[in-house]
Amino acid sequence: MYASSHPLCSPTVKPVLINDTTLRDGEQAAGIAFGIEEKVAIAKFLDAIGVHELEVGIPAMGHDEAQAIRAIADLGLNAHLLGWNRAVISDIEASIHCGLRRIHISIPVSDMQIQVKFGGRWVAMLERLRDCINFARDHGLEVSVGGEDSSRADETFLIDAAQYAQEWGAFRFRFCDTVGILDPFSTHDKVKKLVDALDIPVEMHTHNDMGLATANALAGVRAGATSVNTTVNGLGERAGNAALEEVVMSLKQIYGIKAGIKTQHFLELSRFVAKSVQCPVPPWKAIVGENTFAHESGIHAHGVLKNPSTYEPFDPSEVGRQRRLVVGKHSGRHLLRQLLHDHGVDLSAENGQQVLDAVRDRSVHLKRNLTVDELLSLIPKTAIPSSC
Ligand SMILES: CC(=O)SCCNC(=O)CCNC(=O)[C@H](O)C(C)(C)COP(=O)(O)OP(=O)(O)OC[C@H]1O[C@@H](n2cnc3c(N)ncnc32)[C@H](O)[C@@H]1OP(=O)(O)O
Ligand SMILES: O=C(O)CCC(=O)C(=O)O
CATH class of the missing domain: 3.20.20.70 (Aldolase class I)
Structure with a gap:
């Protein structure tokens, strides 16, 4: 506008x-x-x-x-x-x-x-x-x-x-x-x-x-x-x-x-x-850096899941990019729920919180985001899917 x-x-x-x-x-x-x-x-x-x-x-x-x-x-x-x-x-x-x-x-x-x-x-x-x-x-x-x-x-x-x-x-x-x-x-x-x-x-x-x-x-x-x-x-x-x-x-x-x-x-x-x-671009470099369309933080991901414009200045495809939602230390329930759902897992609220706590610990330990496999490995064997 x-x-x-x-x-x-x-x-x-x-x-x-x-x-x-x-x-x-x-x-x-x-x-x-x-x-x-x-x-x-x-x-x-x-x-x-x-x-x-x-x-x-x-x-x-x-x-x-x-x-x-x-x-x-x-x-x-x-x-x-x-x-x-x-x-x-x-x-x-x-x-x-x-x-x-x-x-x-x-x-x-x-x-x-x-x-x-x-x-x-x-x-x-x-x-x-x-x-x-x-x-x-x-x-x-x-x-x-x-x-x-x-x-x-x-x-x-x-x-x-x-x-x-x-x-x-x-x-x-x-x-x-x-x-x-x-x-x-x-x-x-x-x-x-x-x-x-x-x-x-x-x-x-x-x-x-x-x-x-x-x-x-x-x-x-x-x-x-x-x-x-x-x-x-x-x-x-x-x-x-x-x-x-x-x-x-x-x-x-x-x-x-x-x-x-x-x-x-x-x-x-x-x-x-x-x-x-032979010089990598810093992840935070405007427009072309790896992180410019990546969302980890809970509040941002919650917004972006509802409307990407909340935390993106323009559509990433305009510059040949794709949006990335990643889990890490700052993630929240909505992002976690969505990512797990995308991989066929729906957890109860209680189990979801346990996984989120584990994500935070793991991310601090690794000093990075978690891969999908790492995220899935954190689901407790005893987890009760929300649909049960
Ligand atoms: C702000 C900028 O980016 S300007 C562009 C800068 N880019 C570069 O320097 C990269 C390419 N440069 C080069 O390959 C070389 O510097 C060359 C081929 C241009 C010149 O090389 P050399 O003859 O060995 O000179 P050197 O680089 O040591 O010194 C620069 C000379 O150009 C002169 N000079 C500098 N700017 C200008 C100018 N705008 N107009 C005329 N002469 C100039 C200097 O006074 C100096 O002259 P001098 O040799 O009579 O003292
Ligand atoms: O083109 C010119 O005049 C100088 C350009 C330049 O590289 C500069 O001033 O930094």
Whole structure:
């Protein structure tokens, strides 16, 4: 009800484009290194489920990275492909050699980052950006520009740099909360000013250092950004990026904005990427974690048995999942009765309570839920079925 009444659900709201950067910022997570086949397979998967744009990597790295990007470019996917570049002509040449038609050029925009990377010479940096955009456009490329560390940049300088990028022919500007230090309110304020100052679209790139990457990406959308950088499972530098599955499901469930992505494949995609990076997803991870549609607690299970919406934000099948009812330390009579009934056992109230007490003890001992066999093994031999 809330979703359909939200102001962002008005038909005039622009659609939100998802630009997934699992293959670029995702892979920058310490210890993650995709092989060529893995990069190709992930690109194909993302394309098959309808992700609009893929930031496929950093051509300037050369070697396998460039080969993988070239292989992805040769696939003829529906998704737009984007290569990440510094404001360096040889980076852009590398992107061209990979067969990319669309590139992203990043410049630092906070004083600190400009000092470290350009010795504080911001005029020289902007001139370099202009030359790089011109070079790329002369080679027929579409150019997106990113403001690294936008969140800590002087707001006037950020807007000036973005306006220059627009004037020189960039088709989009990326607002980067590079070290994840904003909250949704400050994100909204900063992105709104940027959106109001530009004619080209603004893209959100948020990091999860304070656990706010998805919230900040959404705040940017509410401020008028129309593109969001995501990664599968929230993979990425340090604490990661805004997770694809979280952003897409939040846009849909909270704002009623459909990104046109086949969300029922999110679980499969999450597992595929988790396997590639050899890094399991925590059980409590939003949308794709093992526990997100599991109910053990008595009060929750009682509610869900009557109406799943009591304790589920949306139907699990929307993201390729199934509801699980499991018994453990926190379970109650209703859940126990239902699970036993499903396995052909109906106990008296007294025996049911005995089993429930035993479930609690056993669960504390094992430090986990009980399997069905373990549950059934707790039924006393002398138990009197309720029907007797
Ligand atoms: C916020 C982000 O995520 S930005 C993306 C970060 N991603 C990565 O770094 C992963 C891939 N990177 C790499 O493989 C390498 O860093 C390369 C190939 C890009 C460059 O490698 P190297 O030449 O060995 O340089 P190194 O990484 O040590 O240093 C970075 C150089 O890029 C410069 N640089 C950094 N950002 C930019 C930029 N936006 N525009 C222009 N130059 C930049 C630095 O000032 C430094 O230049 P210097 O060598 O003249 O001092
Ligand atoms: O694209 C850019 O400009 C930088 C992106 C990035 O990874 C970041 O700022 O965290």
